[in-house]
Amino acid sequence: xxxxxxxxxxxxxxxxxxxxxxxxxxxxxxxxxxxxxxxxxxxxxxxxxxxxxxxxxxxxxxxxxxxxxxxxxxxxxxxxxxxxxxxxxxxxxxxxxxxxxxxxxxxxxxxxxxxxxxxxxxxxxxxxxxxxxxxxxxxxxxxxxxxxxxxxxxxxxxxxxxxxxxxxxxxxxxxxxxxxxxxxxxxxxxxxxxxxxxxxxxxxxxxxxxxxxxxxxxxxxxxxxxxxxxxxxxxxxxxxxxxxxxxxxxxxxxxxxxxxxxxxxxxxxxxxxxxxx
Amino acid sequence: xxxxxxxxxxxxxxxxxxxxxxxxxxxxxxxxxxxxxxxxxxxxxxxxxxxxxxxxxxxxxxxxxxxxxxxxxxxxxxxxxxxxxxxxxxxxxxxxxxxxxxxxxxxxxxxxxxxxxxxxxxxxxxxxxxxxxxxxxxxxxxxxxxxxxxxxxxxxxxxxxxxxxxxxxxxxxxxxxxxxxxxxxxxxxxxxxxxxxxxxxxxx
Ligand SMILES: Cc1cc2nc3c(=O)[nH]c(=O)nc-3n(C[C@H](O)[C@H](O)[C@H](O)COP(=O)(O)OP(=O)(O)OC[C@H]3O[C@@H](n4cnc5c(N)ncnc54)[C@H](O)[C@@H]3O)c2cc1C
Ligand code: FES
Ligand code: FES
Numbered sequence: 001x002x003x004x005x006x007x008x009x010x011x012x013x014x015x016x017x018x019x020x021x022x023x024x025x026x027x028x029x030x031x032x033x034x035x036x037x038x039x040x041x042x043x044x045x046x047x048x049x050x051x052x053x054x055x056x057x058x059x060x061x062x063x064x065x066x067x068x069x070x071x072x073x074x075x076x077x078x079x080x081x082x083x084x085x086x087x088x089x090x091x092x093x094x095x096x097x098x099x100x101x102x103x104x105x106x107x108x109x110x111x112x113x114x115x116x117x118x119x120x121x122x123x124x125x126x127x128x129x130x131x132x133x134x135x136x137x138x139x140x141x142x143x144x145x146x147x148x149x150x151x152x153x154x155x156x157x158x159x160x161x162x163x164x165x166x167x168x169x170x171x172x173x174x175x176x177x178x179x180x181x182x183x184x185x186x187x188x189x190x191x192x193x194x195x196x197x198x199x200x201x202x203x204x205x206x207x208x209x210x211x212x213x214x215x216x217x218x219x220x221x222x223x224x225x226x227x228x229x230x231x232x233x234x235x236x237x238x239x240x241x242x243x244x245x246x247x248x249x250x251x252x253x254x255x256x257x258x259x260x261x262x263x264x265x266x267x268x269x270x271x272x273x274x275x276x277x
Numbered sequence: 278x279x280x281x282x283x284x285x286x287x288x289x290x291x292x293x294x295x296x297x298x299x300x301x302x303x304x305x306x307x308x309x310x311x312x313x314x315x316x317x318x319x320x321x322x323x324x325x326x327x328x329x330x331x332x333x334x335x336x337x338x339x340x341x342x343x344x345x346x347x348x349x350x351x352x353x354x355x356x357x358x359x360x361x362x363x364x365x366x367x368x369x370x371x372x373x374x375x376x377x378x379x380x381x382x383x384x385x386x387x388x389x390x391x392x393x394x395x396x397x398x399x400x401x402x403x404x405x406x407x408x409x410x411x412x413x414x415x416x417x418x419x420x421x422x423x424x425x426x427x428x429x430x431x432x433x434x435x436x437x438x439x440x441x442x443x444x445x446x447x448x449x450x451x452x453x454x455x456x457x458x459x460x461x462x463x464x465x466x467x468x469x470x471x472x473x474x475x476x477x478x479x480x481x
């Protein structure tokens with residue numbers, strides 16, 4: 001039972017939503033799927049007097065065009081897994097959504113945008129979005145703006161969202177890039193300890209690590225891939241030196257995360273390159 | 278001895294603040310219902326409290342155990358993760374709505390019963406709905422498919438072995454009685470069961 005008084009709002013337009021967020025500034029949260037927010041409110045870790053539900057805005061479409069994929073704010077992991085068009089146009093999102101735990105019930109409820117906004121280091125979506133150059137389409141009291149996922153994360157649990165702003169959609173540019181993903185976790189039902197999105201496009205090679213740092217860690221390794229596969233030993237060194245302050249939480253201490261980060265990065269490239277790790 | 282005077286009760290503020298609430302409409306196991314709720318109530322609290330359907334359980338209030346599972350507009354959800362106000366207008370099927378009107382067990386329930394798949398039964402909403410969700414999408418799942426589909430539901434009594442056996446047995450029963458739903462198999466593209474897998478990569 002949420003013990004503090006709470007008022008529920010279901011605005012009909014993005015402007016109305018922003019106006020409510022501004023009016024109740026400091027005492028309000030956006031309700032996406034609710035899988036993070038509601039348990040926190042129930043435990044009294046988050047107490048706000050107002051919730052702004054995005055349900056009245058629709059926002060559950062996946063739109064695939066020739067040059068991009070648009071995933072609206074209320075699209076769930078299950079929506080992603082069931083969309084044939086998205087599977088072709090943005091296979092990496094499907095790959096990542098596939099490994100989200102908690103069962104079909106969670107995948108029917110949790111949204112990609114919610115996970116992106118929660119900005120929890122030990123989760124899949126933030127670093128995966130940074131890794132594929134996603135862009136967040138925001139709506140706020142001053143209208144719309146776009147922010148690259150790479151610029152969205154300020155610190156653990158902190159984004160550049162301003163008062164009154166929320167995510168309307170996530171867009172992913174369609175490219176010929178190839179990607180690979182690797183995630184390390186304690187058991188089938190637990191949260192990630194380290195994730196890596198490997199990506200190659202033309203001459204460039206990058207890896208974006210998640211869960212190992214307060215914010216997603218994007219590392220350019222193009223110079224390590226000049227003749228064929230990415231050099232694994234150099235990759236491990238590069239990743240280690242990019243990680244001076246690894247993330248610590250109840251699942252794993254930072255030094256463990258630092259130790260495995262290079263291996264996780266290598267495995268993501270192995271998936272991409274189709275060679276055994 | 279001095280007797281202390283009972284302090285007078287604090288005076289109520291001029292305007293007593295009303296607890297934010299509303300009336301919502303739901304279709305519950307096929308019947309239309311109107312319920313008065315508080316805005317802060319979770320769906321599981323309304324289902325158990327106002328609607329009195331206590332087959333839906335609360336184990337963790339954290340999305341982990343699955344005991345609060347029900348169907349909202351055809352999709353299985355953990356009802357501790359749904360705000361009741363947000364479900365206004367929805368169609369719900371709770372565990373009470375799964376069997377026949379006369380209390381007869383459906384094939385999956387009967388398979389669970391025959392295979393000793395449960396002891397206390399607290400986890401049944403999650404396991405029965407997750408099994409049904411899988412079998413509606415895939416009438417011939419492998420053991421790994423079943424295990425993947427049941428992830429997200431915790432059972433503290435059984436150790437899962439008989440749960441998996443029961444789900445496979447239920448699939449077999451559905452195939453023999455011809456109640457298996459073949460729709461999704463004939464359609465091309467990702468199947469609903471693809472959203473259940475966990476350990477192996479996505480199907481090509
Ligand atoms: C049992 C369980 C297992 C899980 N397993 C995994 C896992 O394996 N990997 C993983 O990464 N995550 C996992 N999660 C977390 C899950 O991914 C996230 O809970 C989910 O995607 C968050 O989305 P939501 O829509 O439910 O967010 P909500 O709970 O609705 O919101 C989360 C936060 O973001 C804000 N917010 C939501 N939407 C917006 C928006 N559009 N604009 C601005 N702010 C917004 C909210 O105000 C809140 O602060 C798990 C959760 C549970 C309960
Ligand atoms: S009570 Fe809802 S998942 Fe445990
Ligand atoms: S039978 Fe008791 S929790 Fe599953």
